Amino acid sequence: DLDWLREGLADMFITNFSRSKQLNVLSRQQLYHLIERGGHSQTDTIRLDDALEIARKTRAEVIALGSYVRLGEKIRIDVQLHSAQNGQPLASESIVADQPQDILAQVDLLSFKLAAHMGAAPEVEESRTKLDGLMTINLEAYRYYSLAVEKAQALHNEEAIALLEKAVALDPQFAMAYGRIGYAYAVTGTHAERSKPYLEKAFLLSNHLTEKDRLYITAWYSIAHLDYPAAIAPLRKIINQYPLEAEAYFRMGYLLRGERQHEEAVRVLKQGLVIDPEDKDIYNALGLIYLDINRYDEAIAAHQRYVELAPKEPNAHDSLGMSYQCARALPRGHHGIQPGARAQPAIWHRCLPPW
Known part of the structure; x- marks a missing residue:
């Protein structure tokens, strides 16, 4: 059963390309979220038009699209590179693995060829560390x-x-x-x-x-x-060295909030939204931080955007309701909670007057 290669091959290429200091590569998690937002599942075939839309949102310069087919024991893998600006083909490469066990080594070779087409041929030290070693x-x-x-x-x-x-x-x-x-x-x-x-x-x-x-x-x-200060330091390095890692912005923002460094947390999360303007989790985190520092209008705006991006998530409505409650401006008919959802009393309590 090689159906898992639909996602597995993408993960292999992402890992290989990430070794190059000359390439910034979308993580598998980011790619998953972007595909999902586009109304696709991971098992859908992603067409060039869909890939171009993802590239536009992430400001990518090159798109890699591929396919694989099994012929008896052999597996053929084809990859095409396209310009993210206009979709024009830039290069194509293919390999044949004589048996499934050879896929990892063959993907290594194919990755090096594709990286060279992108002007990022691996340095000697990088080329010594292969996917099966990593x-x-x-x-x-x-x-x-x-x-x-x-x-x-x-x-x-x-x-x-x-x-x-x-x-x-x-x-x-x-x-x-x-x-x-x-x-x-x-x-x-x-x-x-x-x-x-x-x-x-x-x-x-x-x-x-x-x-x-x-x-x-x-x-x-x-x-x-x-040890949250110690956790913040490597996340800061990730943001500096791999600026497309939306997960790092989100995680670092939450940790800074816990350390009561609210202004820096806001700055980091806003940087994350530049990378991914539709990251619902970042909007939720940003709204919670605004609540911490009594910036209620901005909290409401952030959580309204969270609801727009995730209208079916009960937590999005909980967060927006909490923002209104804290601002003493709960709109008529909006209770912040969808049917069947449960608010978190401890969180809501801190916004209520001490009667």
């Missing part, structure tokens, strides 16, 4: 990892962790799989203690990580230890 030599382990990332993006943490455990069982040297388990426990989950052994294992295998992944894992490890 991630895994085991294609089945990579399959579990790719499926786990998909589950994690949908916030299905338990399923993601189960798949990642299978990945590290097949390849005990799979550093990023350990890192992702730690992330699921400590960052998107609430089990910081459980995360620590996995993040420590990822550190021990840091020679199998890209520089960006090392920085992320450093931040996650600090979050697991509740």
